[in-house]
Amino acid sequence: MIGYPNNKNVNTTKSLNHVLNYNQKGMSFEERINKANTYYLDNDIAHIYKKPTPIKVLKTKQYNQNFQRRVEIQKATFEKKSTTDYNGVYKGFYIDFEAKETKYKSFNIKSNLHHHQRKHLEGISKHGGVGFIIVNFIAYDRAFLLNINEIKNYEQSLLKIEFFEENAIEIKQNKTIYLDYIKALDKLLKKEYNG
Amino acid sequence: MIGYPNNKNVNTTKSLNHVLNYNQKGMSFEERINKANTYYLDNDIAHIYKKPTPIKVLKTKQYNQNFQRRVEIQKATFEKKSTTDYNGVYKGFYIDFEAKETKYKSFNIKSNLHHHQRKHLEGISKHGGVGFIIVNFIAYDRAFLLNINEIKNYEQSLLKIEFFEENAIEIKQNKTIYLDYIKALDKLLKKEYNG
Numbered sequence: 001m002i003g004y005p006n007n008k009n010v011n012t013t014k015s016l017n018h019v020l021n022y023n024q025k026g027m028s029f030e031e032r033i034n035k036a037n038t039y040y041l042d043n044d045i046a047h048i049y050k051k052p053t054p055i056k057v058l059k060t061k062q063y064n065q066n067f068q069r070r071v072e073i074q075k076a077t078f079e080k081k082s083t084t085d086y087n088g089v090y091k092g093f094y095i096d097f098e099a100k101e102t103k104y105k106s107f108n109i110k111s112n113l114h115h116h117q118r119k120h121l122e123g124i125s126k127h128g129g130v131g132f133i134i135v136n137f138i139a140y141d142r143a144f145l146l147n148i149n150e151i152k153n154y155e156q157s158l159l160k161i162e163f164f165e166e167n168a169i170e171i172k173q174n175k176t177i178y179l180d181y182i183k184a185l186d187k188l189l190k191k192e193y194n195g
Numbered sequence: 196m197i198g199y200p201n202n203k204n205v206n207t208t209k210s211l212n213h214v215l216n217y218n219q220k221g222m223s224f225e226e227r228i229n230k231a232n233t234y235y236l237d238n239d240i241a242h243i244y245k246k247p248t249p250i251k252v253l254k255t256k257q258y259n260q261n262f263q264r265r266v267e268i269q270k271a272t273f274e275k276k277s278t279t280d281y282n283g284v285y286k287g288f289y290i291d292f293e294a295k296e297t298k299y300k301s302f303n304i305k306s307n308l309h310h311h312q313r314k315h316l317e318g319i320s321k322h323g324g325v326g327f328i329i330v331n332f333i334a335y336d337r338a339f340l341l342n343i344n345e346i347k348n349y350e351q352s353l354l355k356i357e358f359f360e361e362n363a364i365e366i367k368q369n370k371t372i373y374l375d376y377i378k379a380l381d382k383l384l385k386k387e388y389n390g
Contacts (some may be wrong), residue, residue: 092323094284128287
């Protein structure tokens with residue numbers, strides 16, 4: 001137990017375990033994807049961005065700071081309906097995906113992917129884009145890229161890791177880019193899109 | 196002058212003129228683009244969305260409403276660096292554009308398009324996507340779609356309407372979709388991308 005300046009005692013073992021379970025590399029799953037995207041952008045490999053969270057601004061206040069007019073948002077709400085987390089362009093392909101992780105040994109597609117998100121990704125695919133999900137199994141420390149077409153008309157809700165081994169492409173993790181999903185994407189493009 | 200219930204008197208002639216100048220169809224330029232995008236989405240023509248404005252949330256408050264937990268944002272700021280307004284997929288092409296309008300007879304590219312937005316659109320184009328700007332001249336009630344490559348390495352800041360007539364594709368406006376820019380995009384794809 002460590003005594004913090006604010007007198008809050010923290011059980012370090014428990015905290016550390018939590019961090020280690022959640023994330024072997026000191027970064028959350030989302031941070032690792034963002035880091036990969038930054039690497040791809042900086043090295044002119046792909047332009048893939050995290051879409052901003054849709055927020056409805058209700059009340060703002062203008063003020064001056066260093067002779068510049070600034071706006072502060074004083075009231076806002078998160079808008080419910082968003083599409084997916086990431087989109088962009090790679091090798092001329094429109095890329096659109098949602099990233100999810102699970103602590104369970106199966107991935108519950110229905111509770112993790114909203115119906116409208118699934119429809120969105122299917123629509124992207126129909127229009128010649130590449131729509132997929134990236135799923136991270138914390139328990140196995142394994143991540144997979146699954147083309148949305150693989151679960152089109154698929155009625156089961158629970159997808160076991162064997163399903164991913166068979167139908168998805170595993171994302172090899174490395175120390176530079178962490179979640180280097182573009183190599184898995186390359187395999188998908190080669191196999192399904194003549195890329 | 197009309198007496199409004201809140202005792203605010205409004206000069207209707209001036210207000211109406213303002214509305215008419217700004218927008219011949221009772222809708223702002225952005226609303227007309229959003230309406231076109233909704234039409235394209237509903238009719239399964241293209242998936243093109245307005246990107247949410249990037250907002251940095253600083254303080255939230257949780258509360259219960261109808262037995263559901265809700266989150267209200269109490270403090271936030273607009274993040275400065277955004278890329279462009281719209282992106283999506285059409286006929287397998289990654290589409291990315293910024294929409295601007297001007298009340299002047301020339302379009303000032305430097306004051307209307309940030310350096311990083313121009314670089315972003317050029318990057319999109321380099322990776323096989325279609326990056327462009329849509330410019331609406333209020334004074335002429337004419338809108339144009341200009342491929343970003345047309346102004347690559349272009350040093351002039353003021354672009355006259357003649358420049359657009361020569362290098363851009365005019366967007367024909369109609370009563371159903373208002374700003375039916377996909378037809379102009381079709382011409383661009385045919386001419387430049389074998390689309």
